[in-house]
Amino acid sequence: MKLTLAGGVVRGGRQARERFYDARGYGRVVSGDLELAPVEAAHILSRGDVETIRDADSGERLDFRGLLTSDAVSEIDVLVYKDLRDRGFYLSPAREGWVADPAGADFLVYPRGNGPWDDEIAYRVRAISEREDVPARELGDTVLAVVDEESSITYLESDRPEIEGSTAFDLPEGVAADLLGDRVLVWEPPAELYEQAFYGQPLDEESGTPLQVSLVEAAALARRGILDVDGGEQAVIERGREVEGDRFDRRLAVYRALRDRNVVPKTGFKFGADFRTYADVEDVENLGHSELLVRVLPADHTFSPRDLALDVRLAHGVRKRMVFALVAEGDIEWLSVSRLTP
């Protein structure tokens, strides 16, 4: 079985095509012959299906070790390719001209039982080292296959979810409140402010007063005329910027967007996030489990895979969905990331 590497492609004849493409979903067919990406050839070599391939440039024969230590393949790609094959998938390298829509992916993975001769795609996979940062904007429809330094692979699926809840309430206007250093106190809160709308946290649980309201909550309530703070909404926002900088404006934008969607955001501090959210609050006495953990980030944020793994792992452990709110000028994009077992 003769396979030859030349110009970044490994080529074989009709017999190779029958054995590798027809029977086992490797490569693609060009004029009845076989073309393989080097990562596919590396996999074939690693299995011992073929002992060596010929390197047309050097005239030498390359075994698995020879190919892996050459510049023709990335070890990251080889590891992810092998892992997906071991899990029972056929997959195609997402090369320009080889597949219909290669952008942003390294591999197109077919549903189990399907192959490159079918149209259906199960996952668009991007293979990266744990040391390679990933811009948030590039996530949303791909699966990240992150190879850690010990060569284990974590699959992270990303999506652009719709966020929507059904929390409803009516609140009176003009409730007096004091702005302190880092929060707002409402000395005579209407009961529904906490009990139905789930704003704030009572200092004294029994009497329910005073109600301690966070700066984001207070700014949102002041804008709607519900809280009456000296200096109004603007005073609260300025205090927020003093204690938190630019981040405050981003967090407030996300807080408001969640409330606009009838979702209740509460602090996510204990989970290391900005907010945890409740989609449907009827009253605080009968509060369900919060569904999302939300981390607020600027839209041009770049993730370190390790930080992403930390957030996703924690959210999974507390049975919540990890959502990133990416904030650009006046616009919020929602990105969910979760662990996937392909």
Add this chain to the structure above:
Amino acid sequence: MKLTLAGGVVRGGRQARERFYDARGYGRVVSGDLELAPVEAAHILSRGDVETIRDADSGERLDFRGLLTSDAVSEIDVLVYKDLRDRGFYLSPAREGWVADPAGADFLVYPRGNGPWDDEIAYRVRAISEREDVPARELGDTVLAVVDEESSITYLESDRPEIEGSTAFDLPEGVAADLLGDRVLVWEPPAELYEQAFYGQPLDEESGTPLQVSLVEAAALARRGILDVDGGEQAVIERGREVEGDRFDRRLAVYRALRDRNVVPKTGFKFGADFRTYADVEDVENLGHSELLVRVLPADHTFSPRDLALDVRLAHGVRKRMVFALVAEGDIEWLSVSRLTP
């Protein structure tokens, strides 16, 4: 009951002393009279034990709201003080001259049933807002009481642990290995390298070969003469710096220090940490649960309480202890942080 605020101290007579110090552990006694810190007076006012105190500067009477919105107390301190009293503790504000060793703490908390008339201290508590960063150097013997934006309090205990394990093995020297882009491959590894010493991860589980070794593992092994890589230890370190910058040197120092203590560090990527560790590996077939999650940081690192909460929560969820390895020139300090319920 007359209480007067002047010069940052609230003073009362003998009767106030009997009622608040003798019976309930507030304040201190000076010439038979009572002195309270404003935070203690705020707590007494919030309970309604006294309706108002007199402000000697303005001549006005302050109720709880008046004192809380003045500059005399921090809301953060008031919230933490109240929470600890509600949990059944007596505590003293750590003011210079009021207690023996106030440095680094806001409150000294006595064991339940004890008070300021006893010597024993249960916790040295520092009260901070979630927005206040904390230098790593300041942790180790205090409890952080972090007040989040919704006024809930998370207690984080810190300690300086001894790290020691009992993993023992012998390895042959001069094993050939190839340096790839982001890892090292050992094509004919001696079995004990993985199976007893738990270095690396086999690419093919059945044959155990090749063994994939991370750059920190490879650098440590190359220094000890066990792995023979082209360019030696230095080539591995240079590759590490290329892919990870300064962080590589810190991680390698911690990796070596852990191995010197007979502890096995493996990647902590899935937990968002640098390493997870096993104190006692006999063979990989019978591996126990890893005990620590280790995050490597420069010694001058400053924690955001939110990041700290994230790490500690995750470690708790996977039943491991969170340890920070603080690396200065040639020196490593170990800092453990865990959640405390006082």
